[in-house]
Amino acid sequence: MLIHPWDAARDAGEWQTWLAATDRFGILAVNNVDPAAAPLLVPTHFTPVDEQLVLHLARPNPVWPHLEAAVEVSLAVTGDQAYVPGYWRARADVPEEQGVPTSYYTSVRFVCRPEIIDEPDAKAAILAAQLADLQPEGRHVDADADPYARMLPTIRGIRLTVLRVEAKFKYDDDKPxxxxxxxxxxxxxxxxxxxxxxxxxxxxxxxxxxxxRTHRGGR
Structure with a gap:
């Protein structure tokens, strides 16, 4: 995505802090094996674990053959967005109707190497990590016990090894x-x-x- 210098995260800690306070729900983007067809977009919860993101999807999901062929995928999370009317953004020396509207938002994009997980214990570990993250109040069902144990074959796990991260905080930081x-x-x-x-x-x-403007010596 386009990231101007004034939109960039100050450091990794900024986007990590934002992500920790945001619902870990994003869009997984996977190239289509047919180059003439659109990429596949999968809305999903995910959980950061060390240098990876883990998640699971239903086995009937159409993304699997495309994911199996993928070398890299993207997972993007966007939030804290707002439409800003042009008349709010007009400079003081021009009429309000000459202002240009824009969008404010925060977006973090992970570029990852995917690995599909079918081994039962490894899938159960992904479920345990996601439950601990997304349902911290507890009341979990053990993946080794019914009904989860019986349902485990109906899902596949995914580990996404993070290769690089792009983070954008688009809030007109180039303005006075x-x-x-x-x-x-x-x-x-x-x-x-x-x-x-x-x-x-x-x-x-x-x-x-x-x-x-102060950082640029008042110019």
Whole structure:
């Protein structure tokens, strides 16, 4: 994805902190074995484990032959998004109707090497890791006991070894600080869908990144 210098994560810790506070639900993108056909997109929960992401899918899922042929796949997570009207973004020296609208969002893309897991104990380990991550309150069913043990053959596990990560925080960080404060206030006032979450990211980035004009020596 396009990442301008002002949209980039400050370091790996920034996107890791964001991901830890976000529902681990993304889109797994796999190239189609037919180059003339569209890639396959699979919405799925996943769990980070060391340098890997683990997940499971139903055996009838049509992605399997494409995943078996894939050398690399992508898994992308996007959140804290908001539509920003143009009249909120107009410069002070032009009419509001000349402002250009945009979208705010955070997105993390993992490029990974996939491995399909069919061995029962290894699949059970993936399920255990996902339950611990996504259902931390407990009340789990042991994968070795019914009904999970009986259902285990109906799924396949996936380990994605992370090769590289792209992270984008698109919140107009190239704009003056007062402009960014203004749009954050507008988002909080509108308070629709994930407006407030986008405003939180905007204010956090302003506090941590500051005004880029100051970084450029006031130019």
């Amino acid at each position: 600080a007062e402009h960014r404060q203004h749009v954050a206030e507008q988002l909080e006032g509108r308070d629709q869908r994930s407006d407030v979450a986008a405003a939180v990211q905007r204010r956090r980035r302003l506090a941590e990144v500051g005004d880029r």
